[in-house]
Amino acid sequence: MKLVDHFQYGLNSPICLTWELTYACNLACVHCLSSSGRRDPRELTTAEAKGVIDELQRMQVFYINIGGGEPTVRPDFWELLDYSIDHNVGVKFSTNGIKLDKKRSAQLARTDYVDVQISLDGATADVNDHVRGPGSYDTAIRALENLAEAGFGQPKISVVMTRQNVDQLDEFKSIADKYNAQLRITRLRPSGRGADVWDELHPLPSQQRQMYDWLVAKGDSVLTGDSFFHLSAFGEALPGLNLCGAGRVVCLIDPVGDVYACPFAIHDNFLAGNLRSPGGFQEIWENSELFTELRQPQTGGACASCMHYDSCQGGCMAAKFFTGLPLDGPDPECVRGFGEQALAARDGVEIPKSDVDHSRSAPRNSRTPKGPVMLTLGTRPDKSCDPSPLANPAALGPASARA
Amino acid sequence: MAADVDAGPADSAGPAFDPLLPYRCSPSVALRPEPFGALVYHFGTRKLSFLKTPQLVVVVRDLDQYPDVHASIEAAGVSESQRPAYLSALAGLAANGTIEERS
Numbered sequence: 001m002k003l004v005d006h007f008q009y010g011l012n013s014p015i016c017l018t019w020e021l022t023y024a025c026n027l028a029c030v031h032c033l034s035s036s037g038r039r040d041p042r043e044l045t046t047a048e049a050k051g052v053i054d055e056l057q058r059m060q061v062f063y064i065n066i067g068g069g070e071p072t073v074r075p076d077f078w079e080l081l082d083y084s085i086d087h088n089v090g091v092k093f094s095t096n097g098i099k100l101d102k103k104r105s106a107q108l109a110r111t112d113y114v115d116v117q118i119s120l121d122g123a124t125a126d127v128n129d130h131v132r133g134p135g136s137y138d139t140a141i142r143a144l145e146n147l148a149e150a151g152f153g154q155p156k157i158s159v160v161m162t163r164q165n166v167d168q169l170d171e172f173k174s175i176a177d178k179y180n181a182q183l184r185i186t187r188l189r190p191s192g193r194g195a196d197v198w199d200e201l202h203p204l205p206s207q208q209r210q211m212y213d214w215l216v217a218k219g220d221s222v223l224t225g226d227s228f229f230h231l232s233a234f235g236e237a238l239p240g241l242n243l244c245g246a247g248r249v250v251c252l253i254d255p256v257g258d259v260y261a262c263p264f265a266i267h268d269n270f271l272a273g274n275l276r277s278p279g280g281f282q283e284i285w286e287n288s289e290l291f292t293e294l295r296q297p298q299t300g301g302a303c304a305s306c307m308h309y310d311s312c313q314g315g316c317m318a319a320k321f322f323t324g325l326p327l328d329g330p331d332p333e334c335v336r337g338f339g340e341q342a343l344a345a346r347d348g349v350e351i352p353k354s355d356v357d358h359s360r361s362a363p364r365n366s367r368t369p370k371g372p373v374m375l376t377l378g379t380r381p382d383k384s385c386d387p388s389p390l391a392n393p394a395a396l397g398p399a400s401a402r403a
Numbered sequence: 404m405a406a407d408v409d410a411g412p413a414d415s416a417g418p419a420f421d422p423l424l425p426y427r428c429s430p431s432v433a434l435r436p437e438p439f440g441a442l443v444y445h446f447g448t449r450k451l452s453f454l455k456t457p458q459l460v461v462v463v464r465d466l467d468q469y470p471d472v473h474a475s476i477e478a479a480g481v482s483e484s485q486r487p488a489y490l491s492a493l494a495g496l497a498a499n500g501t502i503e504e505r506s
Contacts (some may be wrong), residue, residue: 001439002453003439003453006437006438006439008439010437011437011438011442012438013435015442015451060433060435060442060444062433062444062446062451063449088446090446090449113446113449296423310484359490403412
């Protein structure tokens with residue numbers, strides 16, 4: 001059996017675990033996958049969070065992806081970071097850069113076993129700030145400058161690909177090179193507030209091809225969180241794990257301890273349990289009904305007869321679910337166009353919506369009226385953070401994983 | 404094949420792999436048991452890799468108990484026909500730092 005086949009049946013512990021530490025965020029990005037903004041009063045306490053880290057150490061989860069919300073606004077963030085590293089659970093955290101001043105940057109440069117990922121969704125301020133809010137481009141660049149000045153080794157710049165920034169791929173790469181950072185690009189999902197803007201922001205079919213060609217030509221040193229495996233149907237498989245890892249090698253712990261199958265699936269249907277319950281996280285990972293079900297062999301459903309099924313595996317579960325498509329059918333961005341057909345045929349289907357929403361009612365970062373308004377976005381506020389789905393899991397290069 | 408082990412290209416610097424010498428699993432490495440074998444994590448390079456057979460896990464884990472690599476392979480009960488594949492996998496593991504020569 002090939003390794004990837006084993007992965008389908010689940011691992012003893014996750015390879016890639018995302019932990020959203022808080023729903024609080026200083027930004028209000030329009031596509032926030034976790035609809036963050038306000039802190040949830042039920043958030044795990046410092047002691048509880050340390051207990052989770054102890055458990056992850058026992059389960060030999062060697063590193064975690066911390067996100068939010070904006071994780072660095074938690075007052076105990078730095079304490080938890082140190083605690084995790086001291087317990088052999090390495091940390092990569094996603095941030096919009098708000099707290100990465102010179103002092104923190106120097107502190108991070110002195111810390112081993114930590115990775116920093118700065119979110120940036122436009123290579124220019126106008127493209128970025130229309131999605132992430134005014135000033136967010138400057139905040140991200142300032143953080144990159146501080147990290148570079150402090151000598152922090154290779155932060156990552158994480159970009160959610162949108163219709164507006166696909167043409168900027170080369171510019172993103174230049175920015176990464178300028179700050180000695182590694183570029184990471186991931187797929188926009190219709191999750192959280194992303195559902196509200198997906199129709200406007202998700203790349204057009206021609207742009208899907210453009211991204212694929214770019215990755216094939218220049219993607220060697222670019223991380224993807226393995227999030228573009230649906231594009232493998234264009235031809236050669238992209239490097240990495242071409243498989244939905246939800247509940248098998250990946251999962252999400254949310255700020256209140258709820259465990260979901262993946263960071264893009266914050267919805268009751270994908271809730272496996274809460275780690276405050278007896279048995280904690282390990283019990284949920286090993287025995288929850290949902291994860292057991294996700295580890296059953298998949299049939300492929302309507303996609304089973306497609307010649308590309310082996311390469312795309314039917315695409316992303318969350319992308320289907322939050323666009324109202326059946327989970328055993330094509331991905332909405334199926335490169336053969338079956339997704340678009342399915343979307344057009346949705347007639348009257350109720351599109352599921354998560355009831356987990358911490359958006360602030362009044363957008364703090366509402367767009368300024370001046371300047372060209374590229375997007376006609378709704379009234380929802382916006383926020384940051386794009387923890388990764390298959391975020392830096394084990395991209396199965398021959399020997400090793402590319403985070 | 405049975406010993407289709409992800410060991411990767413033996414392209415990194417360092418001394419050549421010599422199965423006649425004593426080796427050990429690197430102290431910077433942790434092995435996590437998995438249904439297929441084990442997941443390897445190297446705390447120094449932060450790379451994940453995989454040992455794709457339970458027998459290879461035994462070979463790697465117990466290297467330090469034998470005078471050379473061959474003895475560890477034999478002790479794990481690897482069949483003679485599989486030995487070249489295991490040696491090749493171990494050479495890859497030496498190149499990526501999972502195992503190292505011991506003095």
